[in-house]
Amino acid sequence: MPTAAHAHAHALDLGRFVMASPSSFHAAAEGARRLAGEGFEVLSEIDAWPGGPGKYAVVRDGALIAWTVPEGAGATTPFRILGAHTDSPSFKLKPKPTTGRLGWLQAGVEVYGGPLLNSWLDRDLRLAGRLVTLDGAQHLAATGPLLRFPQLAIHLDRAVNEGLALGKQQHMNPVWGLGDPSAEDLLGVLAEAAGVDPYEVGGFDVVVADTQEPAVFGAHGEFFASGRLDNLSSVHAGLVALVQAAEATDAEGAPIAVLAAFDHEEVGSASRSGASGPFLEDVLARIGDGLGASAGDRRRAFAASWHVSADAGHAVHPNYPERHDPANHPLLGGGPLLKINANQRYATDAAGAALWATVCGEAEVPYQEFVSNNDVPCGSTIGPLTATRLGIRTVDVGIPLLSMHSARELAGVQDPWRLSRAVERFFAQAG
Structure with a gap:
């Protein structure tokens, strides 16, 4: 070859x-x-x-x-x-991950490392990591496309192309559904993905990851994006x-x-x-x-x-x-x-x-x-x-x-x- x-x-x-x-x-x-x-x-x-x-x-x-x-x-x-x-570099779930307001379900995340924040906007994202049940057993969990950091439309921020400023706490809260946060459970979604009882989960280390498939492209197939x-x-x-x-x-x-x-x-x-x-x-x-x-x-x-x-x-x-x-x-x-x-x-x-x-x-x-x-x-x-x-x-x-x-x-x-x-x-x- x-x-x-x-x-x-x-x-x-x-x-x-x-x-x-x-x-x-x-x-x-x-x-x-x-x-x-x-x-x-x-x-x-x-x-x-x-x-x-x-x-x-x-x-x-x-x-x-x-x-x-x-x-x-x-x-x-x-x-x-x-x-x-x-x-x-990514975002890691906080201890109380199910948040939201104004009818939106959101995820409480903490910035992990030094990601280019703007590159995570408007992408289909998933959650992945480990859940540890009360018996000490570790379970890998990964969802399908679940979250998105939605960017504010240009109509509501006419100066956005002159400089985008993202607050890590204010703006980097991904949405994952619609509903009442008190009645929904993001951890339950993860537990289901791992095949475990959410009430048995004692701890978790879970990050946000992109879902887009890697690709070869370019004029002569010289580039690889992932x-x-x-x-x-x-x-x-x-x-x-x-x-x-x-x-x-x-x-x-x-x-x-x-x-x-x-x-x-x-x-x-x-x-x-x-x-x-x-x-x-x-x-x-x-x-x-x-x-x-x-x-x-x-x-x-x-x-x-x-x-x-x-x-x-x-x-x-x-x-x-x-x-x-x-x-x-x-x-x-x-x-x-x-x-x-x-x-x-x-x-x-x-x-x-x-x-x-x-x-x-x-x-x-x-x-x-x-x-x-x-x-x-x-x-x-x-x-x-x-x-x-x-x-x-x-x-x-x-x-x-x-x-x-x-x-x-x-x-x-x-x-x-x-x-x-x-x-x-x-x-x-x-x-």
Whole structure:
């Protein structure tokens, strides 16, 4: 199959992954489901884990870590870790979600992360996440099209095209029906979707998600539009690459390949399932325990390890060139980004840049450098967090996007596949 066909097929499968993953909890479950179908054993954290070679995965809340232990792996075998995140900017249901006035049913939501508010207006939206019943059991729930943030008509705001100002509390209250809020129950709708008794629901973590299907389009089919490309594009690339890497676990000197897809990156990563939490360190320690590693062995393994932090980055915007660095203009379709920042908002250094150049060269994948305009504050990723927490060498990469943090983001159709190809080579890098 030609390269273009590979990239197109990868994009379509990414679209299916996105539609199956409207929340971080769904993304982790869908990733585990796909890996189980490829022969990975999905483990529980409360059970003892196998110690030998094999393919494994574990889910903690909305995060997923999966890995392959090759034949011949020992106490000091290094890790090759692909870090990504399962969450995206959105809106999260408040504890009393059923609200409304003037005959409208509305949902009480809290802004999650930093969404482009206007991009969520006038779209058909759904609710998705987990419900936890009083017995402690967790249930995934996802509705069909249910909500909408209706925009005020231009007839009632003649100056709207001169500047739209949206209040997060006043204006971002989606409608979901007509009626009396005291007689309706949004939580009941979710419980029905999950197949549980609403009176048994003790807690919930539920977000708003777009319902529009991802699409390939453009003059030559070069564009790919979808919700949650930041950062399901990296999670999906890691899943595809890990499955491929698992087929080479008997290669001499093969490292332990790890996909770490964390939750809560968009709100700072400070949680038990976020990159600042203990999840990755817990898993790496248990892998080492299974291989008979001492504390000293584990440090030796970490010193020889690499972490690629894969998160979406910015393509140059043709209508706002002044917001970008004058000399670095990454384009959609030009290959994944190598993300660089002098102030360590990204963890890339010279050694990491050389590693990325090597794996992209071996994968026959072009890549582009990204650096911010000095007058525009630079965002950050999980890369510096993992480098700081574990001391593992880290490089920051990701596919370029336009409309980042929109309800519907825009990528080049070639770039997600190219990222996966490069990560596959990275997983195979020995020594």
